[in-house]
Amino acid sequence: MxxxxxxxxxxxxxxxxxxxxxxxxxxxxxxxxxxxxxxxxxxxxxxxxEGEEVLGVIVLLYDHRKRELLARLTEAQHHAHPHVLASLHIHLDEENCLEVIAVRGPAGEVRRLADRLRAEKGVKLGRLCPAGTHGPF
Ligand code: NI
Incomplete structure (x- = not known):
């Protein structure tokens, strides 16, 4: 301690x-x-x-049957400036997928990635959960 x-x-x-x-x-x-x-x-x-380096979790709920949606979501994550640390994909039912994406980067960039993912057609719910900073606390 x-x-x-x-x-x-x-x-x-x-x-x-x-x-x-x-x-x-x-x-x-x-x-x-x-x-x-x-x-x-x-x-x-x-x-x-203040836009410092932060940790966050983006939660998405989407209909995987929407044309090209999976490819667009993956593309956005690959090209995002914030580092996508890991993602968890859960097939909820016939149509819905729940995706949990852990991200790290400048707060503004993390927000932009969350906004971009949320704005994709077929995404029913997109939430950015601040998980803290990268600081020593
Ligand atoms: Ni799925």
């Missing part, structure tokens, strides 16, 4: 009660654990906003 540094935190009583309630609901065992996760969340959100 990385070095732990203790520091004092002052907080309004009402805010602290709400924080403790949140900690209880989320199942954290300590305020320190919860606080560290909140700080990580904020750092990751900032990295996405």
């Amino acid at each position: 990385a070095d732990l540094v203790r520091f004092g935190v002052s907080m309004e009583g009402e805010l602290l009660r709400a924080f403790d309630e949140l900690i209880r609901k989320k199942g954290y065992t300590s305020r320190s654990e919860a606080l560290q996760d909140l700080v990580r969340e904020a750092l990751h959100a900032q990295a996405w906003e």
Whole structure:
């Protein structure tokens, strides 16, 4: 584990009660654990906003019977600037495929790839899930 540094935190009583309630609901065992996760969340959100190197997952649901769709989706992934780390293809039923694509790259490029895939005809659902940054946190 990385070095732990203790520091004092002052907080309004009402805010602290709400924080403790949140900690209880989320199942954290300590305020320190919860606080560290909140700080990580904020750092990751900032990295996405500032276009830094990020990690993400693109989830697509599409009809594989649409003409040329599979080829176009594959083409887009091969030519995308963000590095496509891996993809998982699931044949859901007769018509639907679920594809999960792990990507890494500058936030703007990752968003552009997700937008391009989502915009293909036959894609019924396309979602970009930020998975964090490439940072050391
Ligand atoms: Ni399939």
